[in-house]
Amino acid sequence: xxxxxxxxxxxxxxxxxxxxxxxxxxxxxxxxxxxxxxxxxxxxxxxxxxxxxxxxxxxxxxxxxxxxxxxxxxxxxxxxxxxxxxxxxxxxxxxxxxxxxxxxxxxxxxxxxxxxxxxxxxxxxxxxxxxxxxxxxxxxxxxxxxxxxxxxxxxxxxxxxxxxxxxxxxxxxxxxxxxxxxxxxxxxxxxxxxxxxxxxxxxxxxxxxxxxxxxxxxxxxxxxxxxxxxxxxxxxxxxxxxxxxxxxxxxxxxxxxxxxxxxxxxxxxxxxxxxxxxxxxxxxxxxxxxxxxxxxxxxxxxxxxxxxxxxxxxxxxxxxxxxxxxxxxxxxxxxxxxxxxxxxxxxxxxxxxxxxxxxxxxxxxxxxxxxxxxx
Amino acid sequence: xxxxxxxxxxxxxxxxxxxxxxxxxxxxxxxxxxxxxxxxxxxxxxxxxxxxxxxxxxxxxxxxxxxxxxxxxxxxxxxxxx
Amino acid sequence: xxxxxxxxxxxxxxxxxxxxxxxxxxxxxxxxxxxxxxxxxxxxxxxxxxxxxxxxxxxxxxxxxxxxxxxxxxxxxxxxxxxxxxxxxxxxxxxxxxxxxxxxxxxxxxxxxxxxxxxxxxxxxxxxxxxxxxxxxxxxxxxxxxxxxxxxxxxxxxxxxxxxxxxxxxxxxxxxxxxxxxxxxxxxxxxxxxxxxxxxxxxxxxxxxxxxxxxxxxxxxxxxxxxxxxxxxxxxxxxxxxxxxxxxxxxxxxxxxxxxxxxxxxxxxxxxxxxxxxxxxxxxxxxxxxxxxxxxxxxxxxxxxxxxxxxxxxxxxxxxxxxxxxxxxxxxxxxxxxxxxxxxxxxxxxxxxxxxxxxxxxxxxxxxxxxxxxxxxxxxxxxxxxxxxxxxxxxxxxxxxxxxxxxxxxxxxxxxxxxxxxxxxxxxxxxxxxxxxxxxxxxxxxxxxxxxxxxxxxxxxxxxxxx
Numbered sequence: 040x041x042x043x044x045x046x047x048x049x050x051x052x053x054x055x056x057x058x059x060x061x062x063x064x065x066x067x068x069x070x071x072x073x074x075x076x077x078x079x080x081x082x083x084x085x086x087x088x089x090x091x092x093x094x095x096x097x098x099x100x101x102x103x104x105x106x107x108x109x110x111x112x113x114x115x116x117x118x119x120x121x122x123x124x125x126x127x128x129x130x131x132x133x134x135x136x137x138x139x140x141x142x143x144x145x146x147x148x149x150x151x152x153x154x155x156x157x158x159x160x161x162x163x164x165x166x167x168x169x170x171x172x173x174x175x176x177x178x179x180x181x182x183x184x185x186x187x188x189x190x191x192x193x194x195x196x197x198x199x200x201x202x203x204x205x206x207x208x209x210x211x212x213x214x215x216x217x218x219x220x221x222x223x224x225x226x227x228x229x230x231x232x233x234x235x236x237x238x239x240x241x242x243x244x245x246x247x248x249x250x251x252x253x254x255x256x257x258x259x260x261x262x263x264x265x266x267x268x269x270x271x272x273x274x275x276x277x278x279x280x281x282x283x284x285x286x287x288x289x290x291x292x293x294x295x296x297x298x299x300x301x302x303x304x305x306x307x308x309x310x311x312x313x314x315x316x317x318x319x320x321x322x323x324x325x326x327x328x329x330x331x332x333x334x335x336x337x338x339x340x341x342x343x344x345x346x347x348x349x350x351x352x353x354x355x356x357x358x359x360x361x362x363x364x365x366x367x368x369x370x371x372x373x374x375x376x377x378x379x380x381x382x383x384x385x386x387x388x389x390x391x392x393x394x395x396x397x398x399x400x401x402x403x404x405x406x407x408x409x410x411x412x413x414x
Numbered sequence: 415x416x417x418x419x420x421x422x423x424x425x426x427x428x429x430x431x432x433x434x435x436x437x438x439x440x441x442x443x444x445x446x447x448x449x450x451x452x453x454x455x456x457x458x459x460x461x462x463x464x465x466x467x468x469x470x471x472x473x474x475x476x477x478x479x480x481x482x483x484x485x486x487x488x489x490x491x492x493x494x495x496x
Numbered sequence: 497x498x499x500x501x502x503x504x505x506x507x508x509x510x511x512x513x514x515x516x517x518x519x520x521x522x523x524x525x526x527x528x529x530x531x532x533x534x535x536x537x538x539x540x541x542x543x544x545x546x547x548x549x550x551x552x553x554x555x556x557x558x559x560x561x562x563x564x565x566x567x568x569x570x571x572x573x574x575x576x577x578x579x580x581x582x583x584x585x586x587x588x589x590x591x592x593x594x595x596x597x598x599x600x601x602x603x604x605x606x607x608x609x610x611x612x613x614x615x616x617x618x619x620x621x622x623x624x625x626x627x628x629x630x631x632x633x634x635x636x637x638x639x640x641x642x643x644x645x646x647x648x649x650x651x652x653x654x655x656x657x658x659x660x661x662x663x664x665x666x667x668x669x670x671x672x673x674x675x676x677x678x679x680x681x682x683x684x685x686x687x688x689x690x691x692x693x694x695x696x697x698x699x700x701x702x703x704x705x706x707x708x709x710x711x712x713x714x715x716x717x718x719x720x721x722x723x724x725x726x727x728x729x730x731x732x733x734x735x736x737x738x739x740x741x742x743x744x745x746x747x748x749x750x751x752x753x754x755x756x757x758x759x760x761x762x763x764x765x766x767x768x769x770x771x772x773x774x775x776x777x778x779x780x781x782x783x784x785x786x787x788x789x790x791x792x793x794x795x796x797x798x799x800x801x802x803x804x805x806x807x808x809x810x811x812x813x814x815x816x817x818x819x820x821x822x823x824x825x826x827x828x829x830x831x832x833x834x835x836x837x838x839x840x841x842x843x844x845x846x847x848x849x850x851x852x853x854x855x856x857x858x859x860x861x862x863x864x865x866x867x868x869x870x871x872x873x874x875x876x877x878x879x880x881x882x883x884x885x886x887x888x889x890x891x892x893x894x895x896x897x898x899x900x901x902x903x904x905x906x907x908x909x910x911x912x913x914x915x916x917x918x919x920x921x922x923x924x925x926x927x928x929x930x931x932x933x934x935x936x937x938x939x940x941x942x943x944x945x946x947x948x949x950x951x952x953x954x955x956x957x958x959x960x961x962x963x
Binding site for chain 3: 432433434446447449452453454456457458460461472473474476477478
């Protein structure tokens with residue numbers, strides 16, 4: 040017979056055990072391994088775009104920071120590249136991801152529906168790797184990871200908002216992947232600071248089970264939302280009423296921290312763009328200047344839209360065109376490819392019909408540049 | 415006395431409630447929680463007890479907690495009848 | 497109760513367990529329960545309501561105590577009344593003392609309102625004690641008052657009107673009133689405990705209970721939010737001195753608490769991600785997926801409620817009070833009658849004791865045919881159990897669904913008794929289990945979806961017809 044322990048000792052032992060488990064968790068850091076565990080592409084179908092959700096409960100989708108978990112939930116991860124597949128990855132901002140658009144209406148879906156074929160007969164399959172924050176560095180982070188999936192072509196739609204150096208590290212996805220971001224900065228000698236205070240670094244406490252509870256919960260929630268994603272096909276919540284972007288504009292000549300007449304090239308992340316093309320290596324990259332709304336309302340002589348004053352955007356366009364020619368990049372300037380009434384809540388988010396227009400223009404460019412033809 | 419009550423209850427329950435006069439219940443078998451007697455039959459049983467022994471079982475007592483076996487019910491009746 | 501609140505209660509239980517040599521447990525539970533009634537009450541947009549609702553709970557308890565007391569008040573009751581007043585004023589004083597402000601979700605009203613409310617309640621209690629103590633007319637009026645309050649809170653149009661009226665009183669815009677304003681914590685359970693006491697007093701069965709223990713019984717903090725509905729004669733004796741929190745008791749309580757936490761915060765909250773609701777009901781068109789969503793709902797509602805009960809029981813054990821079980825593996829029962837003997841047991845027993853049994857007795861006394869008595873008894877009882885969850889069509893439909901099911905099972909059982917089926921008993925019980933499970937699951941469609949059109953759609957998809 041053992042003597043009964045006192046209640047106090049039971050409590051102390053439980054507390055000790057809890058501390059021990061936390062220390063072990065921090066020591067072995069199982070988060071990366073856990074990120075790869077996924078119900079998607081197995082029990083559940085893979086997602087058609089990367090996880091992101093402003094309203095998780097209604098979108099059956101949520102934003103998280105683990106690139107491993109994000110990609111593990113994507114159909115790209117579960118689709119071995121077939122011999123007759125010509126693989127095209129789309130990276131970029133929310134207009135690529137398809138903000139306020141159902142999956143069937145995204146740019147990727149429109150391109151897939153076009154039924155394009157490479158010259159050698161391989162079928163072009165497009166994958167949506169857009170992610171709703173605007174930053175070239177965030178695009179680079181995703182491209183760097185996505186190159187493991189052996190693309191034959193990368194399509195990279197751009198807009199001026201993604202270029203200012205001051206905005207590069209503002210994407211939460213980048214902030215929460217400081218190691219990957221730091222490696223990219225060093226490898227490509229980017230004009231960014233790997234010690235930037237915006238990067239979220241983990242201390243010993245943060246690595247413990249208790250410190251990681253938010254990330255663990257996110258991993259779990261991503262799996263749980265997968266059931267309704269599978270059952271309903273819903274991965275975005277589209278409100279019934281969406282406030283349209285402004286048509287009448289302020290008489291404001293400023294663009295962020297910049298004043299006319301000159302947009303200093305050194306303040307723009309051209310190096311990040313070049314790094315992306317370098318990272319793609321043999322795989323060609325098609326750069327596209329995204330369509331945007333061009334106002335004819337109040338003060339439209341000063342600004343194109345709520346994002347851009349005319350002077351700054353004009354300089355950006357000329358400069359990107361010149362740079363593409365100089366470096367022999369594949370480039371299509373489609374800034375006016377979409378009718379003015381086909382923009383939703385921002386000057387770059389498109390309606391389904393607007394997306395169709397853009398897809399047709401891109402298909403034309405693909406035919407000219409890469410011999411991708413409709414069969 | 416108690417054995418007599420149990421036997422009388424047994425006869426009533428097997429013939430009127432279970433409709434199996436050939437069956438004999440053990441004195442410690444769980445009647446309510448075991449699912450042999452439903453809530454409606456319980457009211458009938460209490461009416462029978464009232465008639466046979468002039469013992470009132472309150473509405474709040476018709477549950478497995480107050481009595482669940484013939485033994486317990488007979489004990490209750492015995493205690494109240496005296 | 498949030499996870500934090502539960503852990504704080506558990507910590508209090510551990511601490512108190514070391515102090516019973518110096519600390520009287522009955523007084524501790526009294527004080528903790530009174531304060532917790534304010535602390536657990538959720539915030540409301542209606543001014544002062546988070547303070548007034550718990551005050552009303554305590555006031556109603558005191559009033560019913562005064563009406564039902566089978567003896568004269570004594571010195572301990574006077575101490576309890578004084579303690580109650582002091583605690584209520586303490587919560588009110590949290591308005592001025594920063595560290596106390598955690599006691600209440602919103603800034604409590606000024607002392608004058610608290611004092612006024614207390615004076616009013618004291619006057620009502622004294623009046624009830626002097627004029628109405630033990631009198632049938634007064635006791636019945638008490639029952640009617642409580643039922644009236646339940647109806648006003650649980651019927652959406654009446655709750656809306658009540659909220660608008662309260663907003664008007666406080667000088668707020670009545671047009672903003674919402675049925676969600678009146679989140680009176682635990683009132684469904686409080687009212688049923690009070691009605692039980694009043695009915696038992698009417699039947700002359702109520703024993704002697706002092707004010708202190710009576711208040712503790714009505715607002716006992718582990719059982720305040722979601723039951724169970726304990727019976728007073730079982731609860732009060734457990735407050736007697738002599739309880740020691742030993743290691744065996746601590747382990748048992750801890751195990752119970754932990755299993756409740758896992759059921760509520762892991763299983764139920766996890767299943768909630770894909771449980772049927774009015775929105776996803778229309779997004780799913782495949783029968784198999786719909787069955788999955790419905791199964792998730794059925795499991796979620798069980799783990800949520802059974803988990804909460806388990807937490808209540810575990811916390812109760814920490815303080816030396818054994819609360820009754822509310823769920824005993826209901827989804828493993830071979831028929832609907834046994835399901836209802838193991839689902840929300842204390843509520844079903846309450847309805848059996850105070851509605852079904854008297855009603856059936858009355859019908860039997862008038863010589864109504866047996867099948868009719870069973871049908872009427874089950875339909876009315878289950879209909880009322882449905883309405884207890886909310887006075888809306890869907891809860892009524894859910895109740896009637898189960899009433900019909902219980903009637904059908906009763907008739908089937910009568911039929912089968914006479915002609916035993918040529919089936920192996922284990923196979924028969926397996927089939928019964930499956931049929932019961934499907935029947936209960938289909939019943940949850942009513943429960944989960946307020947609109948009949950939603951329910952009709954879901955039934956269609958489940959059956960593989962219509963989309």
